[in-house]
Amino acid sequence: MEISLTQPGPLPPQDRALRDAARELEANFLAEMLKAAKVGETPEGFGGGEGENQFTSFMRLEQARQMTEGGGIGLAESLFHALKERAND
Numbered sequence: 868m869e870i871s872l873t874q875p876g877p878l879p880p881q882d883r884a885l886r887d888a889a890r891e892l893e894a895n896f897l898a899e900m901l902k903a904a905k906v907g908e909t910p911e912g913f914g915g916g917e918g919e920n921q922f923t924s925f926m927r928l929e930q931a932r933q934m935t936e937g938g939g940i941g942l943a944e945s946l947f948h949a950l951k952e953r954a955n956d
Contacts, residue, residue, distance in 0.1 A: 885950045885951055885954065886943075886947055888946075888950065889942075889944075889946035889947040889950060890932075890935050890939075892942070893939050893946065894928065895928070895931070896931075896942060897934050897935065897940070898924075898930075901927045902924070906927060907926050907930075909923075
């Protein structure tokens with residue numbers, strides 16, 4: 868039976884933790900990509916300083932989580948299947 872993260876329907880309880888881990892990994896990856904793309908950075912000479920920089924990381928992570936929930940880039944799906952395969956070995 869093929870399980871998809873994007874199709875509706877409940878997952879078996881043992882797969883929920885794998886799904887959540889895969890989605891969080893994809894979200895963290897996307898957050899790093901957003902950081903590398905300088906998303907959310909304030910222009911030089913204008914902004915809230917270190918405090919703003921600290922909270923920008925939270926904003927990027929939440930944006931990345933939303934991207935993952937919306938389907939992401941498919942990394943969570945691949946990770947989920949790899950983790951599920953490994954757990955079944």
